[in-house]
């Protein structure tokens with residue numbers, strides 16, 4: 013299996029499992045991840061997903077270079093389109109938070125996958141970069157857009173044009189990862205955050221994810237109107253009744 017899904021209560025961990033190739037993303041791996049992501053999306057009992065890489069060396073060392081080396085123009089476009097639909101956009105559009113636990117190299121498609129996740133934690137040994145121009149390519153799994161959103165145009169263009177890698181500490185300074193921890197604590201820390209998130213209203217979280225994401229596809233005016241719409245929709249949910257009642261009754265909410 014090129015990916016492994018483990019479910020523990022309301023938290024799931026999805027491991028990209030091709031360690032002998034540094035978890036490089038070939039078609040089979042992307043399809044396997046898509047199947048597991050679909051399962052997580054449909055399973056209402058799962059509140060938060062963590063994505064990590066097998067082994068201690070790599071999160072994902074990029075798209076599989078052996079697989080793309082012989083493609084021509086149409087095949088290249090098809091690879092990017094298919095990957096974006098099945099994996100990268102699919103992760104970003106999940107109605108529940110996805111945390112990347114970046115446990116080593118996150119290069120090319122690996123960094124693009126981490127950037128499709130909503131939150132990123134990294135281990136101290138992680139190295140991040142978009143080396144595509146060293147191969148005569150550009151990032152094709154959303155990297156030109158999501159890196160620019162996360163770190164701004166100047167830093168994004170420095171990373172993309174130099175094909176350079178940055179350390180986990182630098183990535184934190186850049187705002188590319190939220191937190192850096194020792195590798196042995198990475199999953200524990202990611203699970204602790206997941207547990208905190210899992211205690212909040214899943215319906216409100218889904219609205220928040222959709223509203224923040226939508227803001228990148230709309231004008232500021234449309235995005236603020238969209239926020240009004242989603243804010244209003246929260247008032248029609250069971251979670252809103254439970255959250256406000258629990259507060260007034262001085263008890264902890266229990267969201268179903």
Ligand code: COA
Nearest residue numbers: 032033034036073074075076077078117119120121143144
């Ligand atoms: N695609 C296909 N195979 C990959 C790969 C990728 N993106 N990244 C690593 N691998 C494979 C290697 O070919 C090697 O396979 P082999 O043992 O069958 O020869 C195995 O994974 C281990 O990698 P190796 O290069 O020997 O490890 P290293 O520690 O010397 O170097 C990296 C680690 C990450 C610096 C190096 O593997 C690398 O530069 N990878 C490509 C990164 C990249 O350009 N990604 C963007 C792709 S668009």
